[in-house]
Amino acid sequence: xxxxxxxxxxxxxxxxxxxxxxxxxxxxxxxxxxxxxxxxxxxxxxxxxxxxxxxxxxxxxxxxxxxxxxxxxxxxxxxxxxxxxxxxxxxxxxxxxxxxxxxxxxxxxxxxxxxxxxxxxxxxxxxxxxxxxxxxxxxxxxxxxxxxxxxxxxxxxxxxxxxxxxxxxxxxxxxxxxxxxxxxxxxxxxxxxxxxxxxxxxxxxxxxxxxxxxxxxxxxxxxxxxxxxxxxxxxxxxxxxxxxxxxxxxxxxxxxxxxxxxxxxxxxxxxxxxxxxxxxxxxxxxxxxxxxxxxxxxxxxxxxxxxxxxxxxxxxxxxxxxxxxxxxxxxxxxxxxxxxxxxxxxxxxxxxxxxxxxxxxxxxxxxxxxxxxxxxxxxxxxxxxxxxxxxxxxxxxxxxxxxxxxxxxxxxxxxxxxxxxxxxxxxxxxxxxxxxxxxxxxxxxxxxxxxxxxxxxxxxxxxxxxxxxxxxxxxxxxxxxxxxxxxxxxxxxxxxxxxxxxxxxxxxxxxxxxxxxxxxxxxxxxxxxxxxxxxxxxxxxxxxxxxxxxxxxxxxxxxxxxxxxxxxxxxxxxxxxxxxxxxxxxxxxxxxxxxxxxxxxxxxxxxxxxxxxxxxxxxxxxxxxxxxxxxxxxxxxxxxxxxxxxxxxxxxxxxxxxxxxxxxxxxxxxxxxxxxxxxxxxxxxxxxxxxxxxxxxxxxxxxxxxxxxxxxxxxxxxxxxxxxxxxxxxxxxxxxxxxxxxxxxxxxxxxxxxxxxxxxxxxxxxxxxxxxxxxxxxxxxxxxxxxxxxxxxxxxxxxxxxxx
Amino acid sequence: xxxxxxxxxxxxxxxxxxxxxxxxxxxxxxxxxxxxxxxxxxxxxxxxxxxxxxxxxxxxxxxxxxxxxxxx
Numbered sequence: 028x029x030x031x032x033x034x035x036x037x038x039x040x041x042x043x044x045x046x047x048x049x050x051x052x053x054x055x056x057x058x059x060x061x062x063x064x065x066x067x068x069x070x071x072x073x074x075x076x077x078x079x080x081x082x083x084x085x086x087x088x089x090x091x092x093x094x095x096x097x098x099x100x101x102x103x104x105x106x107x108x109x110x111x112x113x114x115x116x117x118x119x120x121x122x123x124x125x126x127x128x129x130x131x132x133x134x135x136x137x138x139x140x141x142x143x144x145x146x147x148x149x150x151x152x153x154x155x156x157x158x159x160x161x162x163x164x165x166x167x168x169x170x171x172x173x174x175x176x177x178x179x180x181x182x183x184x185x186x187x188x189x190x191x192x193x194x195x196x197x198x199x200x201x202x203x204x205x206x207x208x209x210x211x212x213x214x215x216x217x218x219x220x221x222x223x224x225x226x227x228x229x230x231x232x233x234x235x236x237x238x239x240x241x242x243x244x245x246x247x248x249x250x251x252x253x254x255x256x257x258x259x260x261x262x263x264x265x266x267x268x269x270x271x272x273x274x275x276x277x278x279x280x281x282x283x284x285x286x287x288x289x290x291x292x293x294x295x296x297x298x299x300x301x302x303x304x305x306x307x308x309x310x311x312x313x314x315x316x317x318x319x320x321x322x323x324x325x326x327x328x329x330x331x332x333x334x335x336x337x338x339x340x341x342x343x344x345x346x347x348x349x350x351x352x353x354x355x356x357x358x359x360x361x362x363x364x365x366x367x368x369x370x371x372x373x374x375x376x377x378x379x380x381x382x383x384x385x386x387x388x389x390x391x392x393x394x395x396x397x398x399x400x401x402x403x404x405x406x407x408x409x410x411x412x413x414x415x416x417x418x419x420x421x422x423x424x425x426x427x428x429x430x431x432x433x434x435x436x437x438x439x440x441x442x443x444x445x446x447x448x449x450x451x452x453x454x455x456x457x458x459x460x461x462x463x464x465x466x467x468x469x470x471x472x473x474x475x476x477x478x479x480x481x482x483x484x485x486x487x488x489x490x491x492x493x494x495x496x497x498x499x500x501x502x503x504x505x506x507x508x509x510x511x512x513x514x515x516x517x518x519x520x521x522x523x524x525x526x527x528x529x530x531x532x533x534x535x536x537x538x539x540x541x542x543x544x545x546x547x548x549x550x551x552x553x554x555x556x557x558x559x560x561x562x563x564x565x566x567x568x569x570x571x572x573x574x575x576x577x578x579x580x581x582x583x584x585x586x587x588x589x590x591x592x593x594x595x596x597x598x599x600x601x602x603x604x605x606x607x608x609x610x611x612x613x614x615x616x617x618x619x620x621x622x623x624x625x626x627x628x629x630x631x632x633x634x635x636x637x638x639x640x641x642x643x644x645x646x647x648x649x650x651x652x653x654x655x656x657x658x659x660x661x662x663x664x665x666x667x668x669x670x671x672x673x674x675x676x677x678x679x680x681x682x683x684x685x686x687x688x689x690x691x692x693x694x695x696x697x698x699x700x701x702x703x704x705x706x707x708x709x710x711x712x713x714x715x716x717x718x719x720x721x722x723x724x725x726x727x728x729x730x731x732x733x734x735x736x737x738x739x740x741x742x743x744x745x746x747x748x749x750x751x752x753x754x755x756x757x758x759x760x761x762x763x764x765x766x767x768x769x770x771x772x773x774x775x776x777x778x779x780x781x782x783x784x785x786x787x788x789x790x791x792x793x794x795x796x797x798x799x800x801x802x803x804x805x806x807x808x809x810x811x812x813x814x815x816x817x818x819x820x821x822x823x824x825x826x827x828x829x830x831x
Numbered sequence: 832x833x834x835x836x837x838x839x840x841x842x843x844x845x846x847x848x849x850x851x852x853x854x855x856x857x858x859x860x861x862x863x864x865x866x867x868x869x870x871x872x873x874x875x876x877x878x879x880x881x882x883x884x885x886x887x888x889x890x891x892x893x894x895x896x897x898x899x900x901x902x903x
Binding site for chain 2: 088089091093094119120121122123126127274277278281282285286306309310313314317318319322502503505506509510513543611612613614615616617618619
């Protein structure tokens with residue numbers, strides 16, 4: 028078969044659509060670049076049917092344009108036109124679900140309705156007459172249970188069969204048999220409209236278009252380009268109906284659809300009388316979860332659980348991160364449960380591998396220090412660059428240390444080489460020169476490995492959120508938080524993007540799509556990335572260790588500052604003319620609580636995580652190669668040694684823009700280079716800083732950085748704080764910026780978002796440094812005045828009365 | 832009577848939905864049309880969880896203000 032068959036999978040949110048899609052397509056899915064929840068259209072190959080493509084539409088309630096999802100779905104259904112529709116319907120809430128089904132049926136495409144959750148329907152003691160529904164809606168109806176993987180494939184095969192038959196028999200041009208659900212006068216008006224739009228639309232969907240014209244759907248009327256006279260005539264018919272039925276056209280259509288469904292349900296649905304009106308288990312849980320007083324503590328408790336899992340010391344997140352950074356991506360790792368003390372004779376006998384490594388590192392440091400003529404040797408902490416241990420050395424110690432050989436990991440258990448080691452080995456074996464090796468190992472792989480090193484933490488955050496979303500709790504969080512967030516111009520649904528933002532800003536910005544209110548959605552996109560993400564946590568950790576040992580609260584304060592910016596920024600933006608107006612409504616379906624499936628949570632997590640990993644490959648890789656290049660070469664393309672970094676292209680580029688950072692207290696080429704390179708990926712700020720301060724005095728890279736800030740002026744701690752805050756609160760990394768532009772919908776709005784973020788980050792760093800210097804007795808300068816004026820401007824933006 | 836005036840556990844029939852056009856349309860799709868019976872499952876600071884057909888819909892007080900109901 029040469030031509031592929033396209034089947035659209037459509038249904039309400041929470042109808043089990045994603046579960047069915049995953050079951051039908053297995054692993055053969057094609058998702059857009061940056062998937063949000065189920066916001067984007069996903070394509071997949073039907074398992075066992077290579078020629079059939081299943082197209083997963085977002086879960087929606089109607090084909091009227093309400094949310095982005097509805098607009099995307101209906102445009103796809105009426106314009107691109109799949110060959111057939113597989114409509115999934117929640118059998119436990121069939122009346123409401125059929126509202127959407129009646130609209131789908133009017134499109135005139137072959138359709139199979141899969142009534143899901145039949146296991147629950149049966150358990151509840153309810154009965155549904157499929158035949159009557161099928162006859163009434165002119166489609167095939169089958170019962171399935173997506174969760175138990177029953178009947179889904181049969182439903183899919185049936186719809187494929189119908190799609191193929193309809194191509195052979197009818198062709199798309201014939202008037203199809205669609206249900207007529209409205210009362211006499213409305214049907215009469217629709218018939219008239221059908222007449223006047225004939226030839227302008229595909230015949231099979233003419234009824235759907237006619238109803239939309241009756242509803243005065245602006246988008247459709249504009250598209251059909253109906254003549255003025257004709258439209259006047261149509262308008263008369265609509266007005267007659269409105270007068271007769273005492274309601275507006277759109278409400279008439281909605282009500283009559285529900286009336287039609289009610290009549291159909293009266294004869295085809297037998298509900299178990301004992302169950303009617305009783306509180307369900309979900310209702311009982313909600314008594315606690317949405318309780319006036321208990322709601323917030325319960326929510327905070329669940330957040331604490333997430334933080335324990337992801338970032339607590341010795342929690343699963345940190346254990347996995349260590350494994351990824353030190354083992355999987357670096358030299359290698361021992362298989363769990365195979366490790367043992369060294370049994371071979373020699374210096375390491377009886378030692379654990381880590382102790383042996385420590386001994387060897389100390390021996391190496393002793394040798395290096397003695398040969399450099401020092402009297403003391405030291406080793407530094409890899410992450411912070413701090414001196415971890417220091418000891419005196421003499422010739423005897425030097426001679427003893429020279430005897431040490433690198434411990435062989437194979438003597439301590441079953442050793443699995445890491446990716447870093449494999450790459451280095453391969454390059455050694457290929458005999459490439461040192462420059463190429465440095466490019467590959469330090470430049471390309473180094474950058475990619477740093478990004479991949481965050482995967483465990485981000486994975487756990489996303490896994491936890493996917494679980495909360497899939498079990499139904501997140502909908503409650505949106506409901507609980509709405510009251511609070513509304514005051515800042517946001518919606519309760521803005522909270523989910525911000526939580527995702529703690530892991531990574533890119534899926535966070537994507538997740539904002541679920542917010543229908545355009546103003547609240549744009550505001551969420553602008554503000555969500557102020558939550559310090561996984562990469563920014565690296566910057567915070569390093570600065571906290573190097574400069575704020577005694578001020579333990581500085582690290583935690585950064586999260587608080589992020590939240591404060593969101594609140595105050597929200598208040599200020601809401602008062603501008605761009606975001607003025609009341610986002611007054613909140614409407615959200617709360618799905619019944621249920622235990623999520625492993626595969627569901629996995630797909631959900633993976634869809635978000637995949638974006639993050641792709642970013643490492645597609646963006647970080649080339650960017651790091653470029654950065655390595657300008658760091659290691661001068662303008663005549665001579666290769667430079669590490670110490671010669673002051674001759675590099677990077678040095679000159681940094682020098683040209685250093686004046687921008689002068690008011691912030693770090694106006695040197697190093698500060699500029701580190702801040703700009705942080706736009707590749709935020710953690711690059713720390714990596715670049717380590718590299719560009721090589722020329723500084725000091726025995727460790729941490730000391731280099733400390734001395735770098737000390738050399739900047741009299742207030743190194745303030746300069747360090749300013750540098751850190753600047754990098755945390757200016758626009759996010761370039762991938763997140765690209766997504767922000769896309770989600771803001773236009774260049775103008777994109778620049779607005781980036782401009783706002785730049786302003787906030789710059790003013791914050793400026794104020795922290797200049798006002799800090801003022802209070803520390805460093806005097807008043809022109810920039811102090813600018814900082815005060817900027818702050819007064821911000822305060823005015825926040826506290827001025829709103830125009831209403 | 833406004834929907835927002837109902838107390839937890841009370842039932843009422845929807846008479847009319849007013850307010851912003853897009854929201855009204857969305858509420859309609861969820862089953863908030865004249866004649867539908869709603870039950871208040873939970874209430875917190877004027878925000879409500881409602882049983883409509885077999886689903887639970889959360890609305891805030893502003894939205895509950897816009898729904899006119901009558902006793903059953």
